[in-house]
Amino acid sequence: MVIPILGLLAGLALGLLVSFQVPLTYVKYSAIAILAAVDTLLGGVRAQCEGRFDLRVFLSGFVVNTLFAAGLTALGDLLGLDIYLGAVVAFSIRIFNNIGFIRRDLLGLVWKTPPLEAGET
């Protein structure tokens, strides 16, 4: 668990040090893509907690979710419709869900709490 966190920190440090900037036209899309990527990241952690982590699912989800979120936002811009709001809501809910599951799983690992019941986070 420590190594991925170190990777995250290293990525943050790299991003702050490098003077690369997102082109202004794509700022909106990259923000949504980040949301999707964070969601997938948490999904990966949760899957590992539940012992059903699949590398192919994780990587394909990481790439496809990210691209699809950005693509959806772009489509919304083409239509003059704020479709990205849908992506924001969906990914936010999923992120909260994932965090809830991870919390449960970790608590269960430490204190042997009973398995999660449906509908409860």
Next chain:
Amino acid sequence: MTPRSVFAGRRWQLALTAAALVVGFVLAVQVRTERLIETNLQVTSGRLGEVAYRYRQVEARQAALRGRLAELRREIADEEQQAAAGRAATEALAADLARMRVLSGLTPVHGPGVLVMIADSTRPLKPGEDPNLVLIHYSDVHAVVATLFAAGAEAVAVNDERVVGTTGIACVGTTILCNTRRLAPPYRIEAIGDPHALAAAAMAQGGILDELRAFQFPVTVTVESDVRLSAYTGTFVHQFARPVDAGR
């Protein structure tokens, strides 16, 4: 199972680390970009479209103003050119006018020339002789003036009366009329022009002065280095004469 053992899978660790690295990097860049937008434009990236719209509007207005500016500059240049042309025309007119004034005798002038003095003869009349034979007539004065003009005189005056285009030299009773002034002998005819040409013409054999001298009138011709003539003081009236249109 402990958390340590749950997260011990190598493939998982590798994959998640790589993904986390990417996310961290993009996140940092995104945050930095967003902060940059906020500090520079004072809006969030969500309102960038609005900013772009305003920017395009301002740019269009600026382009329009730039065009107007260029137009105004051109107008100024045109006006300046016209003004310069007008000034040149005015200067030409003024020069023309000055020349015309000199030629028409409206300005006092001076220059080299000759002075011709003629007077009535002083010889006593023989008994029964016509007194007209010892008097200077208007035709004599007129002949001298005409001779001088013919010799290239540019300005002529008789007894300080400028001879201009409308000057007539006529006989009124016992005196000579030049312009509107009555002349009394001796007659002082001054002319500006090439002094030698004027003197030569005046003293030419068979000329008017030669003839007057033959009849024993006192005649003198002197070359003057600086003759001063006053301006014509009369009026130019043209009541009947009308300019002929150039086209006809």
